[in-house]
Amino acid sequence: MRLSLTQIGEDGCQIERDLDMDWLSQVLTGKLTSDFRVVGEHRVRINAQRMGLDVYLSAECVLRLQTECSACMQDFELEVPAVFSLTLKPRPQSGQASPDDVELSREDLEECFYEGDVIDLTEILREQIILALPMYPRCSPDCKGLCPVCGIDLNQKACDCRRDEVDSRLVVLKTLTKN
Numbered sequence: 001m002r003l004s005l006t007q008i009g010e011d012g013c014q015i016e017r018d019l020d021m022d023w024l025s026q027v028l029t030g031k032l033t034s035d036f037r038v039v040g041e042h043r044v045r046i047n048a049q050r051m052g053l054d055v056y057l058s059a060e061c062v063l064r065l066q067t068e069c070s071a072c073m074q075d076f077e078l079e080v081p082a083v084f085s086l087t088l089k090p091r092p093q094s095g096q097a098s099p100d101d102v103e104l105s106r107e108d109l110e111e112c113f114y115e116g117d118v119i120d121l122t123e124i125l126r127e128q129i130i131l132a133l134p135m136y137p138r139c140s141p142d143c144k145g146l147c148p149v150c151g152i153d154l155n156q157k158a159c160d161c162r163r164d165e166v167d168s169r170l171v172v173l174k175t176l177t178k179n
């Protein structure tokens with residue numbers, strides 16, 4: 001998915017597209033800590049505005065995914081909103097970066113560059129989708145996780161193991177520091 005600067009008219013440019021399922025699956029696997037699977041179709045809405053050579057891009061897409069809870073290891077479905085806005089500027093020629101560029105950057109908007117007069121929306125979407133994904137997905141904020149001693153799913157059953165009221169990652173840390 002590419003956007004040419006000439007496509008962005010006076011009133012900006014709206015693009016609405018279905019995301020390619022194979023592409024999305026590919027984005028979701030690989031470098032991530034958790035394995036996310038795509039559930040259903042995904043539509044992305046992109047709005048582009050031009051101000052001189054700057055391009056303001058905003059996009060939204062709700063990702064419907066399935067993954068494993070990082071606490072109890074059960075599969076569950078989750079919705080991840082991928083909403084972002086970016087300012088794109090033409091990539092400065094090397095050695096010509098002006099000090100104005102620093103002043104212009106706003107904290108709430110991430111700044112990116114485009115090359116030539118074409119914006120690679122696919123690459124931007126890939127980055128933003130990965131950023132939107134939770135590092136430690138949880139099936140619910142109240143998920144009790146697994147017992148660090150016997151491994152039972154504490155959401156479904158209780159056990160009589162003696163354990164401190166800390167999460168399992170801290171238990172590991174404690175054991176490590178003891179030795």
Ligand SMILES: [Zn+2]
Pocket residue numbers: 069070071072073074138139140143144145
């Ligand atoms: Zn869980």
Ligand SMILES: [Zn+2]
Pocket residue numbers: 147148149150151152159160161
């Ligand atoms: Zn137990």
